[in-house]
Every structure is written in structure tokens, then in C-alpha cells.
Amino acid sequence: MKDSSILQKLHCYHCGNDCEAEYLGFDDKVFCCNGCREVYSVLSQSGLGNYYAYNQHPGATKDKISPRFEYLKEPAIARDLIDYTDDKFTIVTFYIPAIHCSSCIWLLEHLNKLDPAIYYSRVDFLRKQVNIRFDNQLSSLYSTVQLLDRIGYEPLISLQDVIKKQTVGKKDNLIKKIAVAGFCFGNVMLLSFPEYLGISSYEQSFRQFFGFLNLAFCLPIILYCGTDYFRSAWANLKNRVLNIDFPLALGIAVLFLRTAFEVLTHNGSGFADTCCGLVFFLLIGKLVQRKTYYHLSFERDYRSFFPVAVQVTDVKGTEHSVPLAEIKVGQRILIRNNEIIPADAILLKGDAKVDFSFVTGESVPVNKVLGEVVYAGGRQTGEAIELEVVKPVSQSYLTRLWNNEAFTRTQENRTKTFSEKVSKYFTIVLLLVAFGSLFFWLPTDFHRALAAFTAVLIIACPCALALSTPFTMSAALSILDKNLFYLKNTAVVEQLAHIDTIVFDKTGTITIAGADKITLHGAVNPYQKQLLYSTCANSAHPLSRLICQYWEGTSRLGTHSYSEIPGMGISAGIDSHLVEVGSRLFIKGGFAAKSAADGTEVYLQIDHQYIGYFSIRQQYREGLEIINELSNKYNVFLLSGDHGHERDALSTIFNPDLMFFERSPQDKLDFIKNLQSRGRKVMMIGDGLNDAGALKQSDLGIAITDNVNNFSPGSDAILDGRALSRLPQFFKFSKNTVSVIYCSFCISLSYNVVGLSYAVSGRLSPLIAAILMPLSTVTIISFTSIATHLAAKRRKL
């Protein structure tokens, strides 16, 4: 494809990328780009060369232009980003996606050598965060961020600092509760042993002592560790819902009351060990269920995609940064290369080539003429442009989507999990059996009736049932996690199993964003190649750039005339040849090339002689055959914001009747809603902001991304693009997982039946309860994890 390169493969000393076209030497080291060389020179001058000693090529490539951080000088913006500040020092936490190795840690914790004002910096590797404290007098937020950017660690600063919030938000003391429960459980077990082994009659005083001590250990269990269950059961009861917390809370309460009664009346030893063990295991189950991905966020919306502030020019022509929320209609904003247009605005000045791929799914940048409205969310490629805002940020075309009810409704009306469904019937049956045994014994023996009643509630306490779902799901989650499929929480596995309709987005989902495949049709000799390359090199049009990239390394000839007709093509005079490159209409030569109609085309003509054409197609992800496989079992739709010029190419993959093009974000949302109203369980797979509404509305929204640290819209799961081909396996695996839960439910039920046969007779000994409860728990835990891993092996995950 390319000229046979005489260069042997050289790797950039900083980032390890191949140094392809031109490499830059410095200090006997090779660098792929200016950015990498800059970083190296900064570090080596500050005596931080050891950065390169820990790992080979530790840096991230820095060939992109960094954004401007001037807005950080605005006190109002800085205030929102800073954790703490007083007149001496400032504490700030940055999220830096580039953190990936030990060298990163070393460098970021030695920032002091680069800027003495920074006297503390600490990296949290999994969260990809660095906590920095600097002296207010000597440094500022702006210069700190500049420094980080200069050494190749550009912090990601967005309005919606979700990752930061995540770490602050979760403080329900679960770990502390487990610690207390474990402490009580251990001690109670120890103190209960003499009772099990039998206490001789002359040591009866010990029995009472142990009994009271056990009761004392139960108090923190009831009053601290188990309170969530009582609270949840009560809240659900008020809403007339019987969830699994109700029998659990009932079991805990009965265990405690009966223990207290038996100990205080010197009637027995009670069930203190079962009570503590139950709460301890339940809390462990809760911990297992809670899996956090520190580096992922499932709650992102447009605010984390949009910039924090924009440059506004006032009447006098001076520029200053304004926070996004304060942008008013009529203000003039300045958007530079690679910046995002934050609000619907009219183009006033400059050559706008706006890349809307993330918003509409359209892959080719759009040229806008002066006076035209440019919708928010597009990314300017090229020179700086000036626009006048016509709508505030929250009312813009794209962001309006977030006012839809899909974003405000709670998640509760999604698929009910198995344990939610079953626990209702379980509770009813449990109460029936309990009251049945109570009334059976009541006429003959009051004490025995009460004993039987409480024993039923104790023994049938659905501990194993409550644990089966968390343990199965967390095992499944970690398996999916290894396969680059990250789920928001454990309930998503069950949702995955119930899906019957799949809706795909096109751009970025089944195609790879930013990787266009350009193919030349027709024969071009080396001289013609030079001519065409030289012509295209004059143009900044995205398509010309693609062609130049394709022929990279060709030597450029001088042009003596050049003209560009917007929307049509370019023509240039070189060496007495007239070279024309452009659309089919532009090239009027009488050729009969049949349009392939599966992408954008650029036609080439030299001296009115048709040469050939380039077809530019988006590159599809690998393994799309799976969609055919899925179509057999599921209803598969394609929903694209793009124009339909790839319809034919896609019809080998999708059913032509089930492909829909030119759908706005709102259309997508409505499409999903429509499917749901017909009783379908819809899974949406998308990547861009335009899919955000559909992802939220669907029963299961999956955001697909090539880099999990990049922006992905709010969703239930994040799928790495490389794992798309494993989708059918994921489906089968999730179904297996649900079967594992069914089986473990049967196992725990059979334990309950065995226990109940003792309990209804009213002769439940504490020893049996103390054995049965942990035994069933251990069985369930080992069964679920083994079965889940076996299922994964069978599905080759």
C-alpha cells in the first residue's frame, strides 16, 4: 500500500510508537513526534530521566495538540474543581487517563522536582487519580495543569466529574458493619462451643455467663449491623411489596427475641451463634454484590463530553473564558481546532469543518457556510471559528434529549430479578407454614406452639437464597470483566438473559470510529500519483487529507494554479497538466464508472481524462458475522443517524427491512420505546451521544468503546470493541448463569425442607440450626462459583 519503507522499525523512546514517516533524534534517542521529544527534554533536564528506567516506553504519545487551559484562571471555574483551599495551600484531585504503569506513579509523585510549589502528590493507580497539594503563593491551578500536560499527563477536566463523585458517594459503612459482625460472630461461636459439647451439671454458672455474654454480642448485630434489613423490610412493607428483606428481617428479629427470652428465663442457650452468623454472611453477600470499577463510569452524560468553559469575545474584541452554564444567547464564542461546539450557534467567521460523528453518526466532517446554524456537539477540525450562540447549552438540539422522561425515571421498572419475583411467594409460603404450625400446636401445648412458630421462621430464613444471586452474579461479573465486558451491577446479568431484541447503532458501533478505509479504484502511475497528491495537499478538506494520508511520503510538485469549489472539488495546474479531484458531478468527463454506492467517493481526472476514483468506507469491526448468528434467535435492528449509502454493504449482515437510517437521537429513543410497547425486551448497543437516549430507554443499554477511559454515554454496561464478536457467548453465558441461580435456589429450598421437618415439630435444637445455616451457605457459595466457572468454560469465555 505504501512505498516500501527503507526505515527499519524504530520505536519512540518516550511512547514506544513506531516512528514512521520522519523521526526526530535527540540525545541519541528517537522520538515519533515533537510532543514526545518535548516531554523527554523536560524530564531529562529536571533530573527525572529515571522515568524511563522503570519501564520501556512509559509515556503516552503526545502528538495531539493539547487543549487550552486558560479557563482555569477564572476563579469561578477553579473553585468547582478544587477539593480544598485556604490562603496557604490548595488540594486538588485530577483524573488522568494516561496513568498506566509504575513509571507514571514515580513521575507523578516526583512532581516536586519540576515545580517546587507542589509539595505533595499521591497517585491512586486504579482510580487513575492524582492528589496534589501546592503552595498558593508560588503556583496556581492553571500552572499545575499546564505542568501535568507538559509532561504528557493531561488531566481530564469535565463538568461532570463523575469519577470523583463515585469515590465520595459510597459511604454506608458496609466494611465496618462486616467487621463488627465478624467480631461478634467469632466470639459467639467460641462461647457457644461449651454448650454444644455439653456442660456438666456442676458448671451451670458458666452456662448463664456464656448465655448473657452471647446476648450482649447479639446487641450490636441487631442495633448496628442488621439495621438495613429492618429498614428495607419496613419500607417495602409500607409500599405493600414483599421482598426478600422481609423474611430476612423477620428471621433476624425472631432469632434475637428467642435468644433473649431463653437466656433471660434460664430456659436454654438460644440461637445467638445462628443470629450472628446469619447477619455476617448476609453482609458478606452484600459486599460481594457490590463491584466497583474505579476507572469506569456508567453515568456520564453530555456534560462530561462538553468542555468546561468556552472562549467568549465581547464587543471590544477581548477574549475571556466563561463557564458553560453561563453562556447566553447572543454571545460570540471562539472555537479552535479540535474543540467542541457547546451550544447551537450561527457561524460568523472562519471555515467550519465540523465532525459530527459522535452526535449524529455521520462520519465525514461537514462543511458549514457563514450564517448557517451549527448544532452543539460537533467538533471543529481546522482553523478557529467564531460563532454566535442562538440557544443556551441546556436547550440545544442535542442536550434537549436529556430532558426526556427516560432520563428522569428511576431504574426500578426494568426487568424484575429472579429473587425479587420468587421472594414474594417464598414469604407467603413461609408465613403460612409458620402460622400453620402455631395453630396446630396451640390447642395442646402453648409453649410448643410458640417454639414451633419461631423455629420455622428461623430455619426458613432465606439466607442461602439471599446469597445465591450475589455470589453467582459476582462470579459471572468477574468472568465477563476478564472478557472486556464491564457491567454496571449484578442485576444486568439477568437482564442480559431476558433480552429478545437487539438494536445496533452503526457509526462507532459496528464500524470503528475514526478509521476510514480508503480504496483506490483504477490504475494510477507514479507520475499521476505525484500530480494528484500535490493537488490534494493544497486542500484542507477532510477527504483531501485522507487521500494525502493514503499516499503519504510522495514528493510534492509545485502548483501554479489552484481553485476549490466548495461542495464540489478542487482543481490545480501542475506542469501543464490540469488535475481535477472531486465529486462525480465535478468531474464531467464521459466515464462510465458505476457508482458503488457504499460510501463516499472522490473522482480523479487529469487533463479531462478520467483516471479512477477513491471510495471511502467506514471500516467495520471484526467478527460481525456474529450478527447473522444472533439474527436466528433475536430480532436484530440497525438504527443509524448516518445516511443510507452503506445500505447495500450492510445488507449482508442485517435484514434489509430491519435497517433504519437518518434517525435523530429522539427518533432512536422513540424507536426503542415503540418496540418495548410491543412487549419486547430491547438491548441497545451504541457509542455516541446520539445513542444516549436510546441506551437509557432500552431494557439494557450497552455502550461500546475502543478505550474504556474515553467518554462513553450513560449505560448499563460498557463493552470493549474487541469483544463485540463474543456477544453470542455472553448471551448464552448469561442464560447459564440464570440457570445456576435456579439450581441454587432448589438446593437452598431442599435445606429449608429438611430444617422445616424439625422445626414444625417444635423441637429445633440450637445445634441443628447452627449447623444447618452455615452448611447451606457454604454449599450455595461453592456450588454457584463452581457452576458459573464451568459454564464460562463451556462458553469458552
Add this chain to the structure above:
Amino acid sequence: MSIIYFLIGCSVLLALLFLGAFFWAQRSGQNDDLYTPSMRILLDDEPEEEEKK
């Protein structure tokens, strides 16, 4: 056998001490980041330039 009262008192006290120590560790943030220290410990202050090449 009354020594048992004393012994059990000691053992509970000791256990409480450990529980308190755990609470203190939790509060002071020692368990917030359980991964980075495992990497940090491998970093010397001044490693040789040619190390790991």
C-alpha cells in the same frame, strides 16, 4: 475454674482492641487504595539508569 471469667474477659478485650485498630485503619484511609502501594514499593528512590533494559 473461675479463672475462665478472667480469661474470657481478656480475650474479649483483646478482640475489641483489634476491632478498634481496624476501625482506626479504615478511618485514616489506609484501606482506600489497596493497589498502588504494591507498585510503589518496587520503586527505588534513585534507580540505575540502565536497570530493566
